[in-house]
Amino acid sequence: MAHREVLAEPGSRVVMLGNVAFARGALEYGVSFASAYPGTPSTEITEALSYASRILGGPYVEWSANEKVALEAAIGAALTGIPALASMKHVGVNVAADPLFSSAYMGVEGALVIVSADDPGMWSSQNEQDNRWYGIHAYIPVVEPAGPQEAKTAIIEAFKLSEKWKHPVILRTTTRVSHTRVIVEAGEIDIAKIKRKGTFVKNPEKYTLVPVHARRLREELVEKWEKISKDLSQNQVLNHAEGNPDSETLVVAIGLGYRYAKEILATHGLLDNVRLLKLSAPVPLPKSLLLNEAEGREKIIFIEEGDPVIETLSKALFYDHDIRAKIYGKGTGHLKKTGELELHRVEKLLAKALGLEKTYYNQSVIKPEIKLPPRPPVLCPGCPYRAVFYALRRAVGKARIRPIYNGDIGCYSLGVNPPFQMQDTIVEMGGSIGLANGMAHAQDDKVPIAIIGDSTFFHAGLPGLANAVYNRSPMLVVVLDNRTTAMTGHQPHPGIGVTARGVEGTELSIVDAAKGLGVEYVKVIDAFNIAEGEKEFYEAIEYVKKERKPALIVAKGACILLALAAGRRVGVYPVAYRVNDDKCTACGLCYKAFNCPAIYSKDDGKAYINELLCTGCGECAQICPFDAFEPVDEVPPEWLRLMREAKPS
Amino acid sequence: MKSLNIVLSGVGGQGIISLANVIANAVLESGGNVIVAETHGLSQRGGSVIVHVRIGDVEAPLIPPGNGDLMLSLDPIEAARYSVYLKKGSMIFVDNNITPPPLPGIKIPSLDEIVESLEKEGFDIIVVPAVDEAKKAGNPLGANIFLLGASYQTSILKEYIKEEAIIDAIRKNLKKPEKNIEVFKRGKKWAEERLTS
Ligand SMILES: Cc1ncc(C[n+]2csc(CCOP(=O)(O)OP(=O)(O)O)c2C)c(N)n1
Ligand code: SF4
Ligand code: SF4
Numbered sequence: 001m002a003h004r005e006v007l008a009e010p011g012s013r014v015v016m017l018g019n020v021a022f023a024r025g026a027l028e029y030g031v032s033f034a035s036a037y038p039g040t041p042s043t044e045i046t047e048a049l050s051y052a053s054r055i056l057g058g059p060y061v062e063w064s065a066n067e068k069v070a071l072e073a074a075i076g077a078a079l080t081g082i083p084a085l086a087s088m089k090h091v092g093v094n095v096a097a098d099p100l101f102s103s104a105y106m107g108v109e110g111a112l113v114i115v116s117a118d119d120p121g122m123w124s125s126q127n128e129q130d131n132r133w134y135g136i137h138a139y140i141p142v143v144e145p146a147g148p149q150e151a152k153t154a155i156i157e158a159f160k161l162s163e164k165w166k167h168p169v170i171l172r173t174t175t176r177v178s179h180t181r182v183i184v185e186a187g188e189i190d191i192a193k194i195k196r197k198g199t200f201v202k203n204p205e206k207y208t209l210v211p212v213h214a215r216r217l218r219e220e221l222v223e224k225w226e227k228i229s230k231d232l233s234q235n236q237v238l239n240h241a242e243g244n245p246d247s248e249t250l251v252v253a254i255g256l257g258y259r260y261a262k263e264i265l266a267t268h269g270l271l272d273n274v275r276l277l278k279l280s281a282p283v284p285l286p287k288s289l290l291l292n293e294a295e296g297r298e299k300i301i302f303i304e305e306g307d308p309v310i311e312t313l314s315k316a317l318f319y320d321h322d323i324r325a326k327i328y329g330k331g332t333g334h335l336k337k338t339g340e341l342e343l344h345r346v347e348k349l350l351a352k353a354l355g356l357e358k359t360y361y362n363q364s365v366i367k368p369e370i371k372l373p374p375r376p377p378v379l380c381p382g383c384p385y386r387a388v389f390y391a392l393r394r395a396v397g398k399a400r401i402r403p404i405y406n407g408d409i410g411c412y413s414l415g416v417n418p419p420f421q422m423q424d425t426i427v428e429m430g431g432s433i434g435l436a437n438g439m440a441h442a443q444d445d446k447v448p449i450a451i452i453g454d455s456t457f458f459h460a461g462l463p464g465l466a467n468a469v470y471n472r473s474p475m476l477v478v479v480l481d482n483r484t485t486a487m488t489g490h491q492p493h494p495g496i497g498v499t500a501r502g503v504e505g506t507e508l509s510i511v512d513a514a515k516g517l518g519v520e521y522v523k524v525i526d527a528f529n530i531a532e533g534e535k536e537f538y539e540a541i542e543y544v545k546k547e548r549k550p551a552l553i554v555a556k557g558a559c560i561l562l563a564l565a566a567g568r569r570v571g572v573y574p575v576a577y578r579v580n581d582d583k584c585t586a587c588g589l590c591y592k593a594f595n596c597p598a599i600y601s602k603d604d605g606k607a608y609i610n611e612l613l614c615t616g617c618g619e620c621a622q623i624c625p626f627d628a629f630e631p632v633d634e635v636p637p638e639w640l641r642l643m644r645e646a647k648p649s
Numbered sequence: 650m651k652s653l654n655i656v657l658s659g660v661g662g663q664g665i666i667s668l669a670n671v672i673a674n675a676v677l678e679s680g681g682n683v684i685v686a687e688t689h690g691l692s693q694r695g696g697s698v699i700v701h702v703r704i705g706d707v708e709a710p711l712i713p714p715g716n717g718d719l720m721l722s723l724d725p726i727e728a729a730r731y732s733v734y735l736k737k738g739s740m741i742f743v744d745n746n747i748t749p750p751p752l753p754g755i756k757i758p759s760l761d762e763i764v765e766s767l768e769k770e771g772f773d774i775i776v777v778p779a780v781d782e783a784k785k786a787g788n789p790l791g792a793n794i795f796l797l798g799a800s801y802q803t804s805i806l807k808e809y810i811k812e813e814a815i816i817d818a819i820r821k822n823l824k825k826p827e828k829n830i831e832v833f834k835r836g837k838k839w840a841e842e843r844l845t846s
Binding site: 013014015017040041123124147148149176179180181182183256259260262263266340341342343344347361364365366367368369370371372373374375376377378379380411414417418419591592595596597600612 | 660661669670673677682683685689694695697707708709710711712713714715716729730733735737749751752753756762766769771772789
């Protein structure tokens with residue numbers, strides 16, 4: 001998606017997603033290099049920068065192969081003296097953790113901001129980790145905007161902080177900061193600045209972390225950390241106190257917590273009664289500011305999104321300085337630790353601490369009695385994966401193996417649900433091949449089947465595959481090559497050739513990569529062809545059983561949404577399918593075992609197709625034993641080609 | 650402190666997020682403050698979608714349960730699911746078409762059953778033929794804007810958003826703006842006729 005508003009006229013007020021405001025802030029500061037691997041809720045930052053770069057000719061923007069490479073590239077760029085940005089979702093920081101820790105020892109020349117987009121509530125993630133711990137652990141300051149309203153200012157301040165201390169800075173955002181739209185005022189963008197290039201000046205004592213250098217740098221780092229803490233105590237833009245200086249109560253509101261605190265205090269008319277400490281740069285703990293504000297209070301309340309990170313650090317600080325106020329927060333059990341902050345939850349905490357009346361936000365909620373069906377996300381109508389799962393299941397049945405499906409992270413994770421239930425493990429990106437390596441050797445009678453997407457294959461699949469070849473792990477690897485990183489919104493990746501700046505890149509071949517790593521059995525199949533899939537999967541499984549070595553099949557077929565978008569660009573449209581009522585016997589195979597969301601059952605049990613939802617993939621026509629599905633018109637050959645070859649633009 | 654909390658709901662792909670964006674831009678044009686919290690990522694693959702739109706003296710992104718003033722929904726099941734976010738007696742403008750979740754062997758309640766259950770809780774339900782009317786107008790994807798038109802006249806939206814601001818926001822933020830403006834007007838007309846008959 002383009003996010004055109006990132007280039008709004010200077011001085012204008014526009015509605016912007018928090019992530020787009022981050023991109024705008026980075027441009028206004030003069031970011032010259034931006035790398036990222038997509039991941040919800042971080043992706044739109046780089047999408048917006050990619051759009052800006054195409055229009056303005058800068059900054060340099062790339063989708064990197066994974067987060068580790070993205071961060072390494074950004075460190076490299078920052079060492080040449082220019083401001084660099086690396087963006088990723090929270091679990092991406094785990095992948096990038098190795099260079100992250102080192103970067104604090106070396107410091108940077110230009111500036112380096114690392115965006116960590118955390119996902120409390122796990123709207124699209126496998127865990128709820130709070131990456132402010134990384135800041136503490138790695139000695140990297142953390143800036144945490146007070147809501148989307150402060151997104152643009154906060155990233156500019158993060159860059160300034162990094163530039164001033166020649167040190168990396170983590171910008172921690174969360175789903176509700178990144179994916180909330182607010183009104184933002186656009187400032188000036190200096191195009192010369194975002195296009196500038198750097199020069200690397202050698203300094204091995206700083207940039208080569210051999211023990212003799214690292215020991216010295218470690219001493220300097222610990223010293224610098226205290227200085228940055230003092231600096232953050234004085235940074236009035238990010239950290240400041242407001243309200244009644246003499247109140248017995250201090251509310252410490254961190255990041256988005258500030259918005260919740262402020263709205264509730266305003267609702268109760270308490271803004272002038274209590275003391276409110278807003279912390280948008282909480283790590284390293286701005287100790288002197290906190291101590292000044294905490295001194296003499298009776299109650300101190302902490303409101304933060306995620307773990308009780310700042311509460312925990314502050315309590316240790318208070319202990320050392322004999323501050324013995326009553327503490328209210330997540331650590332004390334007054335606020336729920338899991339999930340997101342919400343007004344009624346925060347209000348309950350404040351009500352408890354301040355003795356407020358049962359209030360407006362906590363009024364009773366109405367729940368209608370009717371029983372509602374759940375609506376989980378599903379594979380789209382026409383998704384190539386549905387055909388692949390179907391074919392693979394038939395092949396497995398024919399080969400009479402007891403398969404273990406080591407799944408991975410992508411749209412195919414949805415195969416965990418009925419009717420397929422063909423994801424027995426989903427751990428992290430690349431985990432499919434990784435776990436299969438263990439399962440292959442830990443059991444005798446099973447054939448692990450690793451199911452991995454194309455983007456994930458390049459992200460973290462390669463080392464696992466090298467291991468499988470080296471250690472002769474008998475497994476079938478199915479690479480789902482849908483020509484994109486679909487789940488996060490259709491970004492390109494190394495297997496596509498298209499780059500974030502819109503200029504051509506080199507298209508890597510999954511087949512050549514697998515062969516290059518030494519996989520002897522490598523085949524490509526048409527993902528939309530169920531008979532071919534069944535045959536090839538069966539033969540590959542037989543090979544694994546016999547040879548006790550890995551086999552790899554690339555199932556190639558474009559994400560149908562990508563094909564539809566590519567079709568719209570050139571005026572090619574699919575032809576919907578319909579059910580021939582005379583042929584349909586109401587067997588239910590298509591809506592029970594195959595389950596395309598465009599196919600429904602009528603009262604008589606016969607199938608019918610919602611033409612508005614049908615994407616004309618033709619998969620149903622292949623599975624119906626009675627030949628009841630037919631296209632309503634002739635299917636254009638260009639559409640059939642796009643289904644196989646479409647690419648992100 | 651004056652504020653309006655609108656809950657938008659539906660199924661991924663129905664245009665709920667672009668509806669929220671039009672409302673937000675219309676609020677901006679009308680000189681107000683607005684916060685829109687969206688659902689992205691996984692839930693967009695045909696999953697259930699809720700968007701929180703908060704207008705006026707507000708700071709935080711999410712509407713707490715029991716505090717929404719108004720709901721616009723493109724699916725009756727989703728309207729019922731997210732009605733917990735509404736205050737007693739709130740208006741719910743909902744399309745009459747149910748998109749059944751594509752799960753093998755589940756029971757789908759009927760529109761009547763849903764409406765009855767919501768009315769029993771004291772909600773004011775207005776069933777709007779948004780999808781059908783948008784199709785008739787040759788703009789099947791304009792159901793979201795028809796719904797906005799249908800709700801504009803009768804609800805508290807008017808107090809916060811000027812009609813010209815909506816037209817302007819459609820023009821600046823949607824593809825095929827003229828077709829969508831037409832659909833907005835048809836929605837308004839539909840509501841006027843319904844009210845007077
Ligand atoms: C370390 C890490 N980085 C990023 C993500 C976000 N993410 C979730 S699914 C996904 C897409 C994977 O793409 P692909 O393997 O091609 O599968 P597709 O979605 O196209 O089916 C990404 C990047 C993640 N979960 N973990
Ligand atoms: S977005 Fe593409 S890959 Fe994902 S479920 Fe839909 S069709 Fe399949
Ligand atoms: S052609 Fe058949 S399987 Fe494909 S989207 Fe249409 S109904 Fe579903």
